[in-house]
Amino acid sequence: MKAFVRFAWSVLAYNLAVVVWGAFVRATGSGAGCGKHWPMCNGEVVPRSPALETVIEFTHRATSGVALLLVVGLVVAARRTFPAGHAARRAAWASLALVVVEALVGAGLVLFGWVAKDDSAARGWVVAVHLTNTFLLVGAIALTAALAGRPRGLALRGHAGLAAALGVAAGALILTGASGAIAALGDTLFPATSFAEGLRQELSEEAHVLLRLRVLHPFVAVFSTVALGWAARAALRARPDADTRSASFAVLLLAGLQLFAGVLNVALLAPVWMQLVHLLVADLLWVALVVLAAAALAPPAPRSRRRAPRAARRRRWASPGPLPSGEGRSVAGLAPSRTASPALAGPATEWPEMNLRPGRRIDVGGRSGVAMAKLESVEGYGVLVLAVALLAAFTLRMANPPADVVRAASAPRAVTVLEEISIPLAP
Ligand code: HEM
Numbered sequence: 518m519k520a521f522v523r524f525a526w527s528v529l530a531y532n533l534a535v536v537v538w539g540a541f542v543r544a545t546g547s548g549a550g551c552g553k554h555w556p557m558c559n560g561e562v563v564p565r566s567p568a569l570e571t572v573i574e575f576t577h578r579a580t581s582g583v584a585l586l587l588v589v590g591l592v593v594a595a596r597r598t599f600p601a602g603h604a605a606r607r608a609a610w611a612s613l614a615l616v617v618v619e620a621l622v623g624a625g626l627v628l629f630g631w632v633a634k635d636d637s638a639a640r641g642w643v644v645a646v647h648l649t650n651t652f653l654l655v656g657a658i659a660l661t662a663a664l665a666g667r668p669r670g671l672a673l674r675g676h677a678g679l680a681a682a683l684g685v686a687a688g689a690l691i692l693t694g695a696s697g698a699i700a701a702l703g704d705t706l707f708p709a710t711s712f713a714e715g716l717r718q719e720l721s722e723e724a725h726v727l728l729r730l731r732v733l734h735p736f737v738a739v740f741s742t743v744a745l746g747w748a749a750r751a752a753l754r755a756r757p758d759a760d761t762r763s764a765s766f767a768v769l770l771l772a773g774l775q776l777f778a779g780v781l782n783v784a785l786l787a788p789v790w791m792q793l794v795h796l797l798v799a800d801l802l803w804v805a806l807v808v809l810a811a812a813a814l815a816p817p818a819p820r821s822r823r824r825a826p827r828a829a830r831r832r833r834w835a836s837p838g839p840l841p842s843g844e845g846r847s848v849a850g851l852a853p854s855r856t857a858s859p860a861l862a863g864p865a866t867e868w869p870e871m872n873l874r875p876g877r878r879i880d881v882g883g884r885s886g887v888a889m890a891k892l893e894s895v896e897g898y899g900v901l902v903l904a905v906a907l908l909a910a911f912t913l914r915m916a917n918p919p920a921d922v923v924r925a926a927s928a929p930r931a932v933t934v935l936e937e938i939s940i941p942l943a944p
Pocket residue numbers: 540648690693694695696697698699700701702704734735738739741742772775776777778779780782783787791792793795796799802
């Protein structure tokens with residue numbers, strides 16, 4: 518099984534590289550590098566003496582073909598490793614279905630001409646759908662790996678609160694990704710030469726719909742960061758074991774990093790390398806959320822009668838002995854006592870198989886617990902400052918539009934020379 522898990526994570530890593538290269542195709546305007554041909558490239562199987570954009574587009578096609586083969590390999594390996602009905606097997610099949618949809622959406626982009634400089638509203642919708650399918654695909658592959666040791670998959674019954682928190686966070690993250698894809702398309706088609714010009718573009722009365730939508734993304738991102746923090750906390754309360762703890766930590770860390778990357782993206786006017794970094798972190802954040810859901814919602818494996826080895830016993834989440842100073846703090850850093858706060862211990866009875874009783878001492882602390890508490894509060898302040906800054910920028914822009922936009926709006930649109938003839942002025 519270890520070999521299978523390693524293979525599944527490698528397939529995921531490879532797919533992430535393909536996704537990032539796909540964004541490179543969009544950001545460099547190389548989507549029409551193979552013309553309107555699919556699956557052929559400019560009418561050839563392998564293009565001869567290709568232009569640079571053809572090389573970029575063809576590389577994406579070739580590498581995504583390999584991705585499809587790897588996912589087929591994942592299904593074969595899952596069938597060999599696990600019995601019928603095993604959750605990892607089902608997740609592998611879902612990955613295969615999603616990689617096929619991914620290829621079809623990619624083909625649609627080319628065949629309908631939604632590439633290069635095309636600025637139709639339809640292209641905006643399709644990039645959002647493409648991004649959503651990409652999230653679902655990498656999520657399914659991650660789930661295949663994460664469920665390898667969890668044959669029964671995710672148990673939603675009896676865990677409605679936790680499932681809802683994770684569901685809201687997942688929905689918000691998908692919405693953020695989709696709005697980000699539209700923002701990225703806006704940046705590619707209408708690059709700004711300065712921050713002020715970017716604002717002017719969005720505010721102009723004639724602004725393209727993609728530019729009007731671009732402004733939504735940071736607001737949605739703030740909402741999803743709050744939802745992610747809430748979901749991580751709910752997961753830790755319901756099941757404060759080592760897997761959930763490290764997945765929550767990854768979610769919080771990546772969410773903070775992504776907020777920072779987003780702000781940097783705006784400040785640097787979204788250079789191509791930064792777009793790729795921002796997209797990669799978005800995908801990693803999504804994967805961390807999926808792994809968190811698997812850790813928190815999968816029913817625990819039946820307890821073995823044999824005593825666990827000493828090292829494994831030491832690593833266990835439940836620590837009945839005295840805790841070193843600094844340990845035993847709640848994640849929010851609100852209960853620095855050595856006994857877990859009732860808020861943490863209470864709902865943990867959601868998993869009676871784990872023998873978690875209210876009042877029992879739980880080690881949700883240690884260095885990672887303290888780091889997590891700090892991270893959460895830093896992130897909380899970050900979200901608040903960002904939300905206030907965004908609101909202030911938005912209000913200021915509405916109340917006080919840049920001078921040239923006002924001039925453009927009040928300028929005459931035509932000069933009447935004679936009563937019957939009017940000469941339109943250039944916009
Ligand atoms: C949870 C937080 C966030 C997530 C998951 C996220 C996700 C994304 C995604 C998936 C894209 C599309 C990338 C592509 O297709 O190439 C994107 C683009 C973008 N995002 Fe975010 N984002 C987040 C936060 C932010 C914040 C806070 C800002 C600004 C304050 C921001 C600014 C941008 C900009 C300017 C783009 C367009 C340029 C690009 O492609 O990178 N993002 N975002």
